[in-house]
Each structure stands twice: as C-alpha cells, then as structure tokens.
Amino acid sequence: MGDGRQPVDLIVMNVGELLTLDGPPGGRVGKAARDLSIIRGGAIACREGRIVAVGTEREVIGDHRAGRDAVVLDARGSTVSPGLVDPHTHAVFARTREDEFAMRIEGRSYEEIAEAGGGIRSSVRYVRAATEDELLNVGSATLDRMMAHGTTTAEVKSGYGLSLDAEIKTLKVIAELGESHAIDVVPTFLGAHEFPDEWRDDRDGYVSHVADQMIPAVTSRRLARFCDVFCEEGVFTVEQSRKVLEAGRARGLAPKIHADELHPSGGAELAAELGAASADHLVCVSERGIRALAAAGVPAVLLPGTTLSLGKTDFAPARTMIELGVPVALATDCNPGSSMTESMQIIISLASMMLRMTPAEAITAATVNAAVAVGAADEVGSIAPGKLCDLVIWEVDDHRAIPYHYGVNLARTVVKRGRVVVDRESDGGPDGR
Numbered sequence: 001m002g003d004g005r006q007p008v009d010l011i012v013m014n015v016g017e018l019l020t021l022d023g024p025p026g027g028r029v030g031k032a033a034r035d036l037s038i039i040r041g042g043a044i045a046c047r048e049g050r051i052v053a054v055g056t057e058r059e060v061i062g063d064h065r066a067g068r069d070a071v072v073l074d075a076r077g078s079t080v081s082p083g084l085v086d087p088h089t090h091a092v093f094a095r096t097r098e099d100e101f102a103m104r105i106e107g108r109s110y111e112e113i114a115e116a117g118g119g120i121r122s123s124v125r126y127v128r129a130a131t132e133d134e135l136l137n138v139g140s141a142t143l144d145r146m147m148a149h150g151t152t153t154a155e156v157k158s159g160y161g162l163s164l165d166a167e168i169k170t171l172k173v174i175a176e177l178g179e180s181h182a183i184d185v186v187p188t189f190l191g192a193h194e195f196p197d198e199w200r201d202d203r204d205g206y207v208s209h210v211a212d213q214m215i216p217a218v219t220s221r222r223l224a225r226f227c228d229v230f231c232e233e234g235v236f237t238v239e240q241s242r243k244v245l246e247a248g249r250a251r252g253l254a255p256k257i258h259a260d261e262l263h264p265s266g267g268a269e270l271a272a273e274l275g276a277a278s279a280d281h282l283v284c285v286s287e288r289g290i291r292a293l294a295a296a297g298v299p300a301v302l303l304p305g306t307t308l309s310l311g312k313t314d315f316a317p318a319r320t321m322i323e324l325g326v327p328v329a330l331a332t333d334c335n336p337g338s339s340m341t342e343s344m345q346i347i348i349s350l351a352s353m354m355l356r357m358t359p360a361e362a363i364t365a366a367t368v369n370a371a372v373a374v375g376a377a378d379e380v381g382s383i384a385p386g387k388l389c390d391l392v393i394w395e396v397d398d399h400r401a402i403p404y405h406y407g408v409n410l411a412r413t414v415v416k417r418g419r420v421v422v423d424r425e426s427d428g429g430p431d432g433r
Helices: 030-034 057-063 097-107 110-115 121-131 131-146 164-181 204-220 236-249 269-276 287-296 305-311 318-324 344-354 358-363 367-372
Strands: 008-021 038-047 050-056 065-076 077-084 084-086 151-157 185-192 226-231 254-259 276-280 300-302 329-332 391-394 412-417 419-423
Touching: 008 050, 030 318, 030 358, 038 057, 050 057, 057 065, 057 344, 077 084, 084 097, 084 344, 084 367, 097 419, 121 164, 131 164, 131 412, 151 412, 164 185, 164 204, 164 287, 185 204, 185 236, 204 236, 204 287, 226 236, 226 419, 236 254, 236 269, 254 269, 269 276, 269 287, 287 318, 305 344, 318 329, 329 344, 329 358, 358 367
Parallel strands: 008 065, 008 077, 084 151, 151 185, 185 226, 226 254, 254 276, 276 300, 300 329
Antiparallel strands: 008 038, 038 050, 077 391, 391 412, 412 419
C-alpha cells in the first residue's frame, strides 16, 4: 500500500532560493518587476512535463513522492529559476560575419558596411545559396549553445532570405528545429528585414510583394506566429511597415517591430497603434514613444548585446521605460552580424551593468516578461502548477550573483518539459535532440 502521496516524474528539492516569478497574468511593470516571488527552502514536483506542485520542501514532499523511474534533483541549496526565454533571435543563418566585426573595430559604421554590400544583404546571399540541411545544422548547434546557458524557449526569425523561396526555406528549417530540438521554438516571419538587391530600385514594389505574395504563402503553410518588420531610417518607413504588419495581422500573424534602433523613427508609436506583441531594440526611442508603449501595454524587448557589439555607448533607456510603466523584456538578438551570442546570461549582466536594471528586474525581463513578448506566458516564464516544467539550477545561492558573475556559464542543470537536457556535472554538455 502507498502512503497516499501522489507519484511524480521529477522532484527538485533542497532549493535555497526558488524564483517562481508567479503572479498575475501579463507583463511585470514598475515595482512588480522586482518581485521574483521567492520561496526559500523550496521544492518542485513535475508530472508528464508539467509542474504539479511548488512550495516549501515540506509542503511538496508531504503530498508527492518519486514515482517509478522518477528523477530527483538535489539543488544543494542553490538558486532555481524558470527556464530563460529569448524573445528575439535570428538563429538560422548560413555563415558568420567576423570580417564585418573587424571592420567595425577599425571604424566603419553599421550603415557604411551595409551600403557597401555587407550587413543583412551578405547574410541573404549566404542563405539563398545554402541547403535546408546546412541551415538546419547551423540552427541546431546555435540552439544547443542557447540551451547550455539556460534558454528553454526561443523566438527565431526568418529574414535572411528576402525572396519567396528563400523565406519559405528558412521558415521550414525553423519549423523542423521546433520539432527536433528540445528548446521550444516560436517562429516569426521577417520578410521585411531589408530590401534585397533585386528590389532596391522599387522599394514600394517589394513592400507589396511581401504583403501580397510572401505573407499569404507563409500563412497558408502555417509557418509563422508573428510578422516582424525593420522600421528604421534607410530601411522600411512607418507607412511601409504599417502595410506589412496589417497584411500579416489580416492573415493571423501578430505584429512585432524592430523599432527606433538607430534613429527615432516612429516605430514605437506604430507598435502602440497596432497593439504589437512587442517593440524591439528601442535604443533611440522618444519619450513620446515610451509613453505610447506604456499606454498600450506593449512590451519593450531590449537588446544590449547588439549595442555592445556595434561599439555604441548609448543604450536603450530601460530605467525610463520601467518608471513609465512599460513591461521590459531582454533578448540576445543572436545573429551573425551585430550580436553573435547565444547567452541570455551575458544579456542579463549587460542589463544590470549598462541599462541599470536591478538583478531582479533583469531576471524578470529574461523570464516572465520575455514570455509575454512571444505570447507564451501561459506556458513558460514562471514556475507555477500547470505550466511547463522548464527550470534552471544555477551554480549560485543568490540570484544577484547571476548578473554579477559574468562571462562564465552558471547554469548547472537545465530542465525542459520535465526532462534534464543539460547536466554539466555529469556529461558536460547539452542533449538537444
């Protein structure tokens, strides 16, 4: 006879700081962004990939026991958080661009490199020439590295194809990664990332091509959840961006916007007008744009790794956003041109050091607020019964040490859907497939 306790598949016990991030639905703003809903001496129980109990160890173990073949993880007094959510990546590409990195170090600007045929357009040439298998191999390795550093959900954009065939090819690879990799992949269509060479003399024609040809092809194949656009001086104007995003929304793709990265282009205001899922970058956003985002409840996804990589010293005004009530999220912007990192940990550190976000605000921005920005907060981003059992056991016993101890991997164990996918103590690496 049993003891009356419910059997579970996974138990995490002896947790020093359990950062549940549990709370009301929606993005955390203001003081709420500092509330990690910490349980000390905590434990978690999981069954069939979902959390069934969270609380003190006495509470959880009092009602649940390890079932047959269950995994019991001893956190040894460490900090445990939700799996990290990376809400803005370009993780499917064909080749890296370290040559452009060296050019920037020598004084060439991002815009100068792009005008000379580099930048996004160089990645477009590589992706168009690559096979699906080649793109899949690069994407899978990139997701492996993300997961090894604690990321369990990642948004992945197209946008290095910029033709109907190449965009569909990229989105098919993203879909395959979503099926084959442990990380949950959220697909975004970014056909309006740049103007390809063959359309540079007919920009409005390309906008119509994206809206009238690409978007119907993408949605008929159910290859994306979001539609994004690079709204910026020299790229897509506000009116062109509106046309693309409204065409996507009409076919079921929620809008996202690369906004106000290099200049105050009005992208934030457009994001607010359309009720976008998020407005991203925002380094040069105006106060009017910030207030519009706050009033509309649109999350701001900030990408400090990109600012650092581009050698710039002015970072997005995170403190003003937080004070004015914008839900702030963080992302790597992992891409071969302007932010070649898969580590959300270094982004959390940069957020504290350069954006002046507290450690708690940065962790909130990398978990629950990031989940809101990709429409996944009902499943991930916090530790609560009913949600997916996505966890990170850290090599620290104080959450403030995560941004403080930077440049190393502090994720000791990563759990995705109740399965240990990274255990650096036992095997030294990720098990992504």
